[in-house]
Amino acid sequence: MTDHPVPAPVSLRVAFLYWLKLGFISFGGPAGQIALMHSELVERRRWISEGRFLHALNYCMLLPGPEATQLAVYIGWLLHRTRGGIIAGVLFVLPSLLILIGLSWIYLAWGHLTVVAGIMNGIKPAVVAIVLAAAWRIGSRTLRNGILIAIACAAFVAIALLALPFPLIVLAAALAGMLGARLRPQAFQPVGGHGGAHAQPETQRPRALIDDDTPTPEHARFSRRRLAAVLIVGVGLMLLVWLLLAGWGGSGGKGGGTLAQMGWFFSKAALLTFGGAYAVLPYVVQGAVEQYGWLSAPQMIDGLALGETTPGPLIMIVAFVGFVGGWTHAVFGPAAPWLGGVAGATVATLFTFIPSFVFILAGGPLVESTRGNLRLTAPLTAISAAVVGVIASLALYFGREVFFAGGSVQPQAIVLGLLAAVALLRYKVGTITLIASCAAAGLVLSYWHV
Template sequence: MNAPQASDAPEVPSFRAAIKFWFWLGCMSFGGPAGQIALMHEELVVRRRWISEKRYLHALNYCMLLPGPEAQQLATYTGWLMYGTRGGIAAGALFVLPSLVLLIVLSWAYTAWGQHPWGQALLWGLKPAVTALVLQAAHRLAMRNLKARWLWALAVLSLLGMLWGLPFVWIIAGAAATGYYMSRQPSGLQDPAQAGPEPTRGAKAEQDTRPTESNVTSPPQETRAAPAWLDDDTPALAHTHYSHPRLVRALAWGVGLWAVTLGLIALVFGLGHTLTLMGGFFTQAALLTFGGAYAVLPFVTQTAVGQYGWLTAAQMMDGLALGESTPGPLIMVVAFVGFLGGHSQALLGHPVLGGIVAACVVTWFTFLPSFVFILAGGPLVESTRHMPSLAGPLRGIMAAVIGVIVHLAGVFARQTWLPGGWHMLPDLGAFALTLLATWLLIRRQLSVFKLLGLCTALGLVRQLLV
């Protein structure tokens, strides 16, 4: 498609056209946050010119500072910016819905055929790939974020804290406090390898992948000059004007929806019921997802596996493998957790029905806070056009997140290499495949899809040979 000229008038999108686009985006958003953010930039800024480059980056900066899946929040923000509350809800929901449906189907298939020899062969190949992906995430973040000795110390302490069984919340809170303290010291946040301080960034596992004028494939100069439907100098739409009553009203709606839904579940099933516990726990998880999905997965694993027993650590690995191969935010793996928890306990008297209901409950409470953050905070961000300086706490949190991710890699490696426990011989084939996958990801920059395809094929070949 040829680049539009500056004189071209931007097409005014109808709400129906936007609905179709957001549904298409939800079906095609493979590649994790990096791919999803780049895809939205290409479609919204470059090709369709619905939003200007500066508005897009301004929205992304806000989403990067929030807990939760930044790509889904960005879709929600752009939908809200264009059409108000209905647009934000539609965009955010349609970004998640296809992956939710697909993961429910895959979760059901997993419970039905996961123990079949060919199913086990597929999972045998995928588990080393998952372990390698976690190791790659830790390596990438460490190389780009641990710029000072105190950050390395925080990462090591967080790893030790996880090994000692400290709650995830305490580790994150301690890291944030340490980062705030260091930011108050002379040159506390300065990168020793650079002359100036590192710019503020959001604490997301994929933070380096956000589009900026230097690292995203920007449109040509003549395209940048072309007007967008919501351009830099476009007058602010009525729904983007900040007012204190509007903020209070949006927060009241969000908190009210959370309280009513969780209260009804507790009233119908009881405070100790699995669905009630899932609602409370995944609300907490949604508010602690600084560092992206890989950062919150150890917290989910620690609680869902160790405390509640909704699934095993090996099943958690399998769920992450399924989540990596589907569109939508990686945090959607929580739907797999919910499905298996509901299925194993045969909630509502039927395993499959219980799994579907639990997956929907988990998804609702995981993503509800993200909608509240955008619909309540969007007008304030648009009116101020100023991002808060959270460099110190966020750098501390990111350092701790790296240690937490290393611990998660260790948990997955143990499940992959020692499936029978410490008293059994290690699976040398799985160990070798993990090393190969890690090398391909880190050194050869192999794409996730190619890696998953390769490891799956090797698992099937192994099944043919044994």
């Protein structure tokens, strides 16, 4: 070891300010958010060691839900017990929720204006390119052999051509992984570990507050009593809120029925978010657009564009879906559509993220003990392969809505989409830069035709 002193214990106030700051600057999707936390918490502040950080990340990668959010909850929990985890997770999500509520209100109130419509028409082709690039990026990392490629193709056909529900595809992929672990285990081996050549030698690495050899805190050790308590509180809170909403709807409150539907739907979506937000978006589209009619397909694309330009996890697009659904369904009556929108966004966010808190606070020590067990990781590997096909189907769905809007070919959208795809895949242009450029192009084109 070097002579670097071990950092002083972190107060809850200092941690609070850091998590609040992170909530406002966490752009770039999960990879960017994890990189931000690594740079700040491992390298600069040394609150946690590289090994413990990656150990936590590997755990979060096994779970459904936004892994960057779960990683923040995990580290906050490790530092300051349950309250630290709750503070970290809430502050990671809250700025994004407030920003999206504001943007959604502007979108619905003034989206018909030429300037707003032009900007959104420019962003939509960029969104198609972003989804396509996500499929390529995840596929290049996940589809390591013919068996996994076949699973991805089967998932694409299942959702794009056969219109099978997303949960069924996840279940089928998991079963394929279980079978593959027995018949062809080498095809389902997980990708090699993180860090690797970049890890510092033990003799050169400064010590961290929570280092590799730091004993596991008492509150982070597995306890059946603690597991039961967290499950009861977490599930009980969701059930209580849902029952209140359902009771309001059953007693004549139409808005309560809509909000109860949202609660039930987004709690299911939270349990299916394997492989990142793009993987669960087709399920959200099936439910929010096609089943419940909370918003239209073009509005869904606009929401994804807004989600890409705001901090926080991309799955926060559920706040936009909830806001538009609460607004258009007049949850609190036609006189206050914005209030219905705020209620919808809040309900969607609450039911999407509570499961992530429960997974971390209740199951951390238990799930960590399963790492390296092929019988448990092979189904996740197969699900990751299926996710590639599902994301590709989402690109096809959005492309149809953008490039053939109104049943006619949209040449300007096609050109913008092709340029955006080249910028992403060939020149590695950042998402924010790409969306800003396409928004400017859409604005210029809208006034060019006025």
